[in-house]
Amino acid sequence: MTRSILLAAISALALATSVQAAEPAASARAIHESLLTLDTHLDTPANFGRPGWDILDRHDAAKDGSQIDYPRMVEGGLDGGFFAIYTPQGPRTPEATRAARDAALIRGVEIREMVAKHGDKFGLALKADDAATIAAQGKRVVFMSIENSYPIDGDVTLLSAFYAMGVRISGLAHFKNNDMADSSTDKPEWHGLSPLGKQFVAEANRLGVVLDGSHSSDEVLDQLIALSKTPVILTHSGCKAVFDHPRNVDDARIKALADSGGVIQVDAYSSYLIDTPKNPDREAAMAALMAKVGARSKMSEDQRAAFMTEYKAIDTKWPVRKATFEDFINHLNHALKVAGVDHVGIGLDFDGGGGVTGLNDAAGYWKISERLLAEGYTKADLEKIWSGNVLRLLRAAEAAKAPTG
Template sequence: MTDAAAVERARKLLAENPVLDGHNDLPWALREKVGYDLERCDIAQDQSARLHTDLARLRAGGVGGQFWSVYVSTEHQGDDAVSATLEQVDCVHTLIARYPDELQLARTADEVEAARANGRIASLLGAEGGHSINCSLATLRALHRLGVRYLTLTHNDNVPWADSATDEPAADGLTAFGVEVVREMNRMGMLVDLSHVAPSTMRDALRATRAPVIFSHSSARAVCDHPRNVPDDVLAALPANGGVAMATFVPKFVLPEAVEWARGAEAALRDRGFDPLSSAPEAKAVLQAHEEAHPRPTATVATVADHLDHMREVAGIDHIGIGGDFDGVAFTPEGLEDVAGYPNLVAELLDRGWSETDLAKLTWRNAVRVLRDAEAVARDLQRTESPSIATIEQLDGPAR
């Protein structure tokens, strides 16, 4: 465990270069727990009993910017997925309006910097899963107009035009329509997020894109062999692309011993009729019983730092960041229990010899730079390209 002096030094560093985190599932947690009734879950109050996130802990953690995930489960499909995503978008806008002294909407790199200058937490939106656009480029553009600044191409299941990391291969990466989605995102200035996608999809997207990509919450597969992590050849391709891989804290993605434990826990949930992502009290009781019978391996701050050390070595310091996935997971590492924990990670990296300049890139500068670079690409493309009106039927043929 890092000492108090290192943590205090980390806090000072974060005051100058705060965390711009790539992924937080607070909107989904608010949907699931209170049906978006913010009177019943006021994040201006201490919510540590039921959430990883509230305003005081964001401040304590040195968070200066947050991509709020507007994720919806793949149980929602078609127009239902679009509507549910819009409800998530509405939740984020409602949060920003409710707490104007703490949160500020940011749609560009300049607006991120302006929010920081105003003493607010820059609040960006990221859509998690291509099912949210229902194979419609017009829907994609509408989400962009509402402030969504990245789309994760898949979630845990394939979409008709892209393969997920945790589903059976169907498209062998991106289909022709999937390439069109990537190129239209480039034209708009929406970041292509490659967390959750299969390695074949990662590689196809890197070939197709004309702008930097991100991984909003993925760690290193060489350190923990889980399909949600990024292979070394893809990490090594990021310097040429300009993209950023944001290490996540999810124990079952970062700790090898936790991978097998998680498989057993998920099987126990499925055996009792629960989705592994369920946050229902009954599902939590199943998890608790499983943990009592099979003690859970515990990830720590050092576990996450091991991933960041490797990612820096392979991708380079200019191409890594942080995406905690708070409020989207049941378990978190020791020292990173909630959004107040970022100083512990920075302190661990200081103890490992990371320079203040390197840490500033990790926490803030790389994420702002990738936004700015994607905006510059979009400005150039919009001079010569019109919005795409292609359909999946035109490019991929009838649904298989």
């Protein structure tokens, strides 16, 4: 064989190999695009009040920290999800609670205003069947949720106002206990739900709001499963058997959740996926930076750029190990093994601290489908994981809600 013939043969073999590698990816992408894809925990509304920030612009997580916007949703094949009204836990006084209530109502209005402003690109979903209708129109689906019931601590009937605004999923606690429930990252106070928290469960059931146990303690999850008339969701949680963190859920509770019809949506929050040892110097520097900049939601784009520069400098001086796409997949695979495909979904916690190496913004959502298909899951399985399971819970809540007269 001459040298030219040999080189031609090698070239042809290399081309064939590259085509074979490309075909599965192309096929996976096509399957992904055919699915209705929803993420159950998007903290993107935190950006809606930022001066100069527009969801129609393509942003860069490395430059301004944001991970979700319309161009990247299209690029990654994300049809939409649950846009969270998040309120950080503050003092448990009437004055502070009222301030939290007002902030949450404003955040809800900002979500509604975003949809109204960009009605050709987004649609507000108020019931489960709206999602497919909106997606069929070529728009992105916007459901609304509450993370932390702190704004409602003073009066559970306030949930009806948030329901009227569009909220269809609500959590109980966040990093600290509140008047409703214990947090998974605080010392037990109520040993689960408070008396007010139990009233909240009944009110959510009456309205048709799905209850979310993410961030709440194990005892809260046990009681939600026992008390709720409809299945419970964990909108963004991980598996304790993979990494033992208070925010993660043990196998027995994942099974109990599944047995009750509930769903765990797996997150991509690095310090919940793997062990990330604390560094006192880094934490002190970060705390000083946060105190210096104040409310990040009010930063101009120039202020945001300056903040990111200082943030990166701290990150460079005191680096912390970051979870990878493989670490996320480990949690997702474990949840699927324990609960089954009827009880698992996706809730990455983007724009709220989520993101791993290899999957750090909305442009990468399709990689999850590619990986699951490669591991033998079917298109029917993915339909459940991406939206079928959470929509089933919404329909159950809709069916069980009290009749209106």
